[in-house]
Amino acid sequence: MKNSKITHKITQGMYVLTTKGGGCVVDAVARVGNSGDQALIAVSVAKTNHSHKLLAGNEKFALSVLGEKVSPKIIQIFGFNCSKDCDKISQVKTKEVEDVPVLEDTLGYMVLEKVDAIDTGTHTLYIGKMIEGDLLNDGQPMSYAYYQEHKNDLAKVATEANKTAWVCTVCGYVYYGDEVPEDYKCPLCGLGKEYFKRKEK
Numbered sequence: 001m002k003n004s005k006i007t008h009k010i011t012q013g014m015y016v017l018t019t020k021g022g023g024c025v026v027d028a029v030a031r032v033g034n035s036g037d038q039a040l041i042a043v044s045v046a047k048t049n050h051s052h053k054l055l056a057g058n059e060k061f062a063l064s065v066l067g068e069k070v071s072p073k074i075i076q077i078f079g080f081n082c083s084k085d086c087d088k089i090s091q092v093k094t095k096e097v098e099d100v101p102v103l104e105d106t107l108g109y110m111v112l113e114k115v116d117a118i119d120t121g122t123h124t125l126y127i128g129k130m131i132e133g134d135l136l137n138d139g140q141p142m143s144y145a146y147y148q149e150h151k152n153d154l155a156k157v158a159t160e161a162n163k164t165a166w167v168c169t170v171c172g173y174v175y176y177g178d179e180v181p182e183d184y185k186c187p188l189c190g191l192g193k194e195y196f197k198r199k200e201k
């Protein structure tokens, strides 16, 4: 038995990763140590995300920390859309720090410089050292468990007209199409077709 829901109990947070040109929601983030007085942070980015391509061409990226009261719009823009198809950065309040856009309606941000990139097959684990960072707003950081509990409100699926939406029952990812292909794997949590439920209109 492999019940993926146990992974929701790992205490980790919710962030928006940004780099020049776009970004995406990430939860696979950990502080993995310090290099001198600079924190080392690791983030795992799926190769299927456009942000992966953007990151390959940029030395710096940022993580903005989402609070429990964050506007669901931020999660919808950065977690359920592709930077290839839309300009995500212009849809939210941002400021440039070290040439990297960071989100202002969050608890704060860390700007990181890449120090290593580990290929894990489907993802690249980027390790960055923090070169800038600040607290912006008060609030409780959103944990991944909190997101899972509230995802019906936080990730309200705006179904595109004339398209059938299939929602991953584990992570909330949406697949559009008449049928989920037999060999389809959720780009977020890696689970197969049997985990997707058709969203009623």
Ligand SMILES: Cc1cc2nc3c(=O)[nH]c(=O)nc-3n(C[C@H](O)[C@H](O)[C@H](O)COP(=O)(O)O)c2cc1C
Binding pocket: 022, 023, 024, 025, 026, 027, 028, 029, 044, 045, 046, 047, 048, 049, 050, 051, 052, 078, 079, 080, 081, 082, 083, 084, 147, 172, 187, 188
């Ligand atoms: C709750 C949540 C957590 C996510 N965590 C990650 C993650 O840790 N790593 C990752 O690569 N994508 C993660 N994603 C998926 C990306 O945010 C999503 O696929 C996004 O649309 C990619 O945008 P892009 O193509 O512009 O990069 C997560 C999405 C959600 C909603």
